[in-house]
Amino acid sequence: MRALVIDDSRAMRRIVGTILKDFGYEVREAGDGRQALDVLEEGWTPDLCCIDWNMPVMDGLQFVFAVRANPALRQVTLMMVTTESETGQIVKALAAGAHEYLIKPFTADALRDKLALLGLLPEQVTA
Amino acid sequence: MSLTATSFDWVRQLVHRESAIVLQPGKEYLVEARLLPMAQQRGLSGVSELVEAVRNRPDPATTRRIVEALTTNETSWFRDGDPFTSLTGTVLPQLVAARRPDERLQIWSAACSSGQEAYTIAMLLSDALPNAATRVSITATDLSRAMVERTRAGRFSQLEVNRGLPASMLVRHFTRAGNEWEISPTLRRMITASECNLAAPLPRLGPFDVVYLRNVLIYFDLPTKQAILGRVRQLMRPDGWLFLGAAETTLGVDENWERVVLGRGSAYRPRKGA
Amino acid sequence: MTTSQQAQPISTLLDPATVQAIADEVWPSLVGDGEAFVPVPVAPPAAVVSAWVDIVGPWTGSVVLTCSPATAQALTENVLMTRPPTVVDDEDVADALGELANVLGGNIKSVLPGESRLGLPRIGTAPPRGRLDDVCALVGQWRGNFLTITVQGTAPHPSGTEVPQ
Numbered sequence: 029m030r031a032l033v034i035d036d037s038r039a040m041r042r043i044v045g046t047i048l049k050d051f052g053y054e055v056r057e058a059g060d061g062r063q064a065l066d067v068l069e070e071g072w073t074p075d076l077c078c079i080d081w082n083m084p085v086m087d088g089l090q091f092v093f094a095v096r097a098n099p100a101l102r103q104v105t106l107m108m109v110t111t112e113s114e115t116g117q118i119v120k121a122l123a124a125g126a127h128e129y130l131i132k133p134f135t136a137d138a139l140r141d142k143l144a145l146l147g148l149l150p151e152q153v154t155a
Numbered sequence: 156m157s158l159t160a161t162s163f164d165w166v167r168q169l170v171h172r173e174s175a176i177v178l179q180p181g182k183e184y185l186v187e188a189r190l191l192p193m194a195q196q197r198g199l200s201g202v203s204e205l206v207e208a209v210r211n212r213p214d215p216a217t218t219r220r221i222v223e224a225l226t227t228n229e230t231s232w233f234r235d236g237d238p239f240t241s242l243t244g245t246v247l248p249q250l251v252a253a254r255r256p257d258e259r260l261q262i263w264s265a266a267c268s269s270g271q272e273a274y275t276i277a278m279l280l281s282d283a284l285p286n287a288a289t290r291v292s293i294t295a296t297d298l299s300r301a302m303v304e305r306t307r308a309g310r311f312s313q314l315e316v317n318r319g320l321p322a323s324m325l326v327r328h329f330t331r332a333g334n335e336w337e338i339s340p341t342l343r344r345m346i347t348a349s350e351c352n353l354a355a356p357l358p359r360l361g362p363f364d365v366v367y368l369r370n371v372l373i374y375f376d377l378p379t380k381q382a383i384l385g386r387v388r389q390l391m392r393p394d395g396w397l398f399l400g401a402a403e404t405t406l407g408v409d410e411n412w413e414r415v416v417l418g419r420g421s422a423y424r425p426r427k428g429a
Numbered sequence: 430m431t432t433s434q435q436a437q438p439i440s441t442l443l444d445p446a447t448v449q450a451i452a453d454e455v456w457p458s459l460v461g462d463g464e465a466f467v468p469v470p471v472a473p474p475a476a477v478v479s480a481w482v483d484i485v486g487p488w489t490g491s492v493v494l495t496c497s498p499a500t501a502q503a504l505t506e507n508v509l510m511t512r513p514p515t516v517v518d519d520e521d522v523a524d525a526l527g528e529l530a531n532v533l534g535g536n537i538k539s540v541l542p543g544e545s546r547l548g549l550p551r552i553g554t555a556p557p558r559g560r561l562d563d564v565c566a567l568v569g570q571w572r573g574n575f576l577t578i579t580v581q582g583t584a585p586h587p588s589g590t591e592v593p594q
Contacts, residue, residue: 113313114331115326115329115330115331118322118325118326119326122322122323122326126322128321128322129322129325130317131313131316131317133313133314134314134317135314135317137231137318138314138317138318138319141231141232141233141317141318141319142319144233144236144319145233145236145319145321
């Protein structure tokens with residue numbers, strides 16, 4: 029299982045990445061949407077992207093649009109992980125093609141619950 | 156006055172046994188902070204005194220409160236998803252076929268805590284049935300008045316809605332109220348919340364088509380488990396469904412139930428002629 | 430001439446109890462389980478550092494987190510869950526303190542009326558405050574160390590136009 033953690037905060041990338049590694053994920057990081065697209069263009073296709081909204085260069089919403097415009101990346105699950113928490117923002121992200129939405133601040137258990145909803149806990153996949 | 160190593164260890168084992176949540180060493184301050192109000196409420200000077208009191212005189216109600224206090228914000232919406240996927244996948248179609256269209260389906264969330272289970276059921280049914288608001292009534296009960304009031308209010312913190320509630324359901328069924336989220340009035344009206352002690356004779360409720368009695372029996376000894384299951388059965392329709400927690404079963408406790416495998420989980424139905 | 434005059438000052442849109450409730454969720458999740466921002470003031474330190482994010486919308490201003498450099502370092506160690514001998518550098522501190530301000534700011538933005546945009550976090554000397562009544566300040570402590578969370582309107586630019594974002 030592979031996850032790409034996209035956030036301009038190193039601290040947040042480390043927090044999300046550490047939790048995902050504990051679940052058995054292979055994790056790569058990107059500091060903005062553009063860097064994340066570079067990783068995908070390399071051919072490293074993750075099962076899951078955790079995507080911050082507000083980032084320099086290319087924000088999370090633009091990244092979601094870019095991934096959804098590419099049929100080759102249809103299998104990639106997109107989850108926003110952001111402090112943006114108005115109903116309108118959540119609706120906008122889901123309409124753009126994000127599958128789930130985790131609001132900051134969150135606990136490790138909350139991230140785990142979302143993975144369970146998405147069927148992306150490694151134990152669910154192997155079961 | 157501070158927490159002794161023995162008390163911390165006892166609490167650690169209790170919480171792990173009852174909730175599978177591990178309190179790492181170093182979380183003494185957390186136990187202290189969360190349990191001190193409970194100790195003070197009971198006129199005890201500290202958390203170790205509270206632990207001593209419960210160890211000397213075991214009391215399932217207090218034990219459950221201790222676990223709840225230490226696992227607050229731990230309640231997930233679709234906790235152990237199977238009892239919910241089974242509800243809409245198997246149970247509901249059978250009930251709808253078996254009941255008259257004007258008969259209300261009655262569902263009981265028997266240890267509702269802050270209401271996540273009852274509202275999860277309400278959301279699923281309102282998505283599955285066009286006339287859910289008039290077709291279904293959900294009874295939510297808890298031992299604690301504070302929990303019953305929280306269920307009635309239907310307001311949840313951001314940390315609470317982050318716990319396993321699909322984002323699509325959050326935006327469809329909740330509106331923001333300050334920094335909290337409030338369930339829609341339509342769903343709130345489907346739920347009647349009241350206090351109820353499962354370990355004592357039950358008020359006249361039901362009869363229920365579906366009962367969620369999850370993670371309650373684990374707190375009680377065998378005779379009490381049997382008494383609770385017997386009383387619950389009295390309030391159920393003969394073709395009703397009972398859901399227990401993932402670590403709970405009627406097997407070896409009360410033989411008046413039939414276990415039915417549903418997906419990856421199971422449900423229990425009153426045995427015919429019992 | 431009226432561009433910097435907010436229609437409604439923050440004091441009518443947000444109360445300190447809401448900011449505290451938001452801090453009560455941010456601290457345990459980001460700083461650590463059992464951690465809390467305690468709204469009991471302590472003596473301010475000689476030197477302070479701030480991290481902030483701007484909110485631009487019907488109400489425009491900043492959400493500013495201020496503490497001593499040593500407290501910023503300790504907060505960072507908590508956020509990053511580092512253990513000795515690992516040490517955090519200035520970049521870590523800027524990043525972790527900025528993320529704390531970002532998460533506080535996003536949640537505060539969500540309780541304000543209308544649609545607003547959130548800027549990227551910055552660190553340094555806090556921006557000047559605007560009108561006196563356009564401030565919602567929480568003065569308190571974390572683990573006994575001075576810390577404030579201030580939601581403040583933008584100061585009018587001398588020329589009478591908005592400060593560029």
